[in-house]
Amino acid sequence: MAAVTAVSFLVLLVACTGWVYLKLNGNITTFGADGVSGDRPAAGAGGSNVLVIGSDSRSGGNRRLGGGEGDVGRSDTAFLLHVYGDSRHAVAVSLPRDALVDTPPCKLPDGNWTAPQTDVMFNTAFSVGETARGNPACTQNTVEKLTGLRVDHTVVVDFQGFSKMTSAVGGVSVCLPQDVHQGDLNPNRGPQGEVIFRKGQQTVSGQKALDYVRLRHGIGDGSDMGRIKRQQAFVAGLIKKVKSEGVNPTTLLPLANAATESMTVDPGLDTADKLMSFAMSLKDIDLHNTKFVTLPWRYQGARVAVVHPQADALWAALRADRTVDGEDASGKSGHGRKAGHRRKAEDNRKAEDSKGEATGSPGPGASVSGAGIGVAVYNGTTVTGLAARAAAGLKTAGFTVTGTATAATQDHATTVVTYGPGQAEQAGTLARFFPGAELQQATAPGISITLGQAYADHPAPPVASPFPSPSSPSSSDDVPSDIADKARSADDDPCSDLSYG
Template sequence: MTGHRRGSIPSGTHQRAQARGRPSRTKKRRHSRVRIVAWTTAGVLGLTATAGGVVYWRLNGNITTFDGDAVSTDRPDAARPDAQGRTPANVLLIGSDSRGGGNSDLGGGNEGGARSDTTILLHIYADHKHATGISIPRDSLVDIPPCKLPSGKWTKPQSNVMINSAFAVGDTEEGNPACTQNAVEKLTGLRIDHTIVVNFAGFAEMTGAIGGVDICMPKDVYEGDLNPNLGRKGKLLFPKGRQKVSGQAALDYVRIRHGLGDGSDIGRTKRQQAFMSALIKEVKSRGMNPTALLPLADAATRSLTVDPGLGSAQKLLSFALSLKDIDLHDMKFLTVPWRYEGPRVALVKPDVDQLWAALKADRTIDGQDAGVSTASAAAEPSAPPAPPAETPAGAAPDGTGVKVGVYNGTTATGLAAKAATTLKAAKYTVTTTGTAAARDRTGTLVRYGPGEKAKAQQVATLFPGATLEASSRAGISLVLGKDYAAVNGGSAETTTPASPATPAPLPTSATQDARSADDDPCANLSYG
């Protein structure tokens, strides 16, 4: 009889165990390993999902929104989509030196209230491959329309006052972002889609979250340059040349103005534009994805105030990711055309009006059209027709709380108003009615943003034959086609609609000192 090693299973025993239907020890160990791997994998996935949920929950808890009802009802029209259904966006960026919380320790002063020392209108072009940030000096003289006070009352309009005074209306530590938005809309004639306010603490934490930002100083800078009331030179804050800063040092850099150039706020604006360029470059180098953006978002949102349309972590990250295709060279910064008027700043006409007109026409600062014209869109091969929208079974749609923009994609008249009546009867909120950029659409289309397909399907049930189309931009738009006109009695226009006039070329007063985000950080740092 052949012997066997101690601890091994005789072959006959193994065969008998299998014959009786019991698993062998080897098979048990294999199944045990499989179970361990399966449970470990499930645990990791569960923890990852839970961690992601916790992060989003924490970010949502950080975000503060201002009162949307404080935005004026007398507003410019929303931008119309181009021939591909893409819409430009205008975002108002406000730097607040609120004295509340820990901001006074970072340079906010000791008195109460809040001011806006930085105001930038960021225009994101319809192609989402170009953007221009326009700095409006804090001492610019503008007209401020009625603004809502904390008491609920509205102020009287003001004329020829500094734009940073709009943020101080109501005299609260939080400031009044809606009033600044109202003032910028009145000044530019452009509808502001989103407003974002960052205070000192948020700014300092953001720079720390990404490991610092590269800057350049044209000369040595001392404590006395930052605070002229110090009465002495003080210690060295920044040596001449390139360096990386974060936290308090980054804040000091964007606030300093004395001892550099002509010591004006205009010169400081140039350095702020250089800093913004370097900040964008640093963020993009780390990757425009949720993993890279979440630490920055966590730092920023703790001191961020936004409009209700950006009031969640998902909306903020979605907005940030929508900018990922903008090349650094196509991200421009410039200062609105200006001149001194005594100690204040006057905006130069007609130069400033030409600037706003160019943005309204979605033209870049070098005069290029960033949208897609109807003619060029017609020359492109047509995409296969989208499948008809599925009609969810059940009761008639209830549009309570759902906002829809309505656009007439044909040459027939009166369609947008008729479709708006249909939507309102189903309790939808119609945000705008207008004419689409392309007016030769055959079929009616419902375009929807991330997570809004179910709502879009409900809208489509009111317009038989409508198709659905996903978009990277939030919101629902209804674009009416000839099929809707055929059954709704639209009147055909007897004349060809006039093409919008091409705006005048941008003045060199606005473009000569424009900065690209990829420019040398040591160039164009001051005025004078």
């Protein structure tokens, strides 16, 4: 359940007051670092990253709150919190539980390690080993493999901690786009039942807060993806409420105590001193500079596929400490330009003045090589010779064309790049040559492209530099506009943009 992860924000914020850390020390539980992979991204690439996991384990005191059975720890939602190097900006990237990802080897309770898995749901990593406390190290390994970012800290919070925390803060302001009935919490119960949430803005805490953030049915498309935006709005409201109450013992000690009693952290945050040290990087972040986005996604049957190259561009932006708004937030002297067309034009001018000095990833007019990438080209339209035309351009760019043919159907509106396990990066390179191309992962190896009418209508074939397009960022350190435009700030209207679908 995603919004329980908001507790981590609060604990890190309140820990910086100093007086509270002695109280918190006795509450904090840690997980072993021996399950963290030895094959990790390099540290210090920019800012710091905290993985926050919401566990919906029904063990212990969580059973009466979760409404389920079984003692295996499960990850209902997670997000990766990136705190920028200037300590004045942060972004939380929601990681859908049903997203199909590759899981690296993970350590089991008996000391053995699992084999890597391909194309499995993200939330299965937390359940590896089937223990009540879950496997946060496996989830951390999975996130590092997915993002290429080093996770500096991992925090797990459960139902009970979330419920107590929302009560301790005096409730959180939320909003509903319509009335919600008992049957919307559990559609298997039959009749709609009584209204439990009225349309509009209201304050919730405890069990009521849990019901709000777990609610799927009756709003949007009824999916886990549909509720992610409401969960982001809830976390934003929670942060706003704590900041509005001020930093004082009367309001924050009960909150911090409730949170840490149900928190599990990595050894790097196993004392209040360590929590306080990290919290100092959060205390100057204002509401507007606290952003929420979702990992680029699309439905793949009943599951969720990660969309490339948008996701890759997002991780590259975080590595470069580039904010959602396009600002260099590394905190380094002389930085802070805004992204977009103006920044890109400035970069291009600097490139011309630097007499060939490299300034970043290629843009239009720069050479991008397809060397070592094999691709089969299919014509998904009724336009004669389209596959041959694309193949000629791809060969010019260095790609190896393994064959051309007519697709099974000729009604494709958009161009689709299909790729096998471990070939996402190569597929992303290919997609940059086709404006608006979609990427789809397959179980079989190999890369193919099915050309759509959008490509047929383009006046020029692919050449050795990619076309600019909405699905291809203008610079490797830009957050793609289709992600940035959907970002939520912690100071946004709680009633705005509450659901996918």
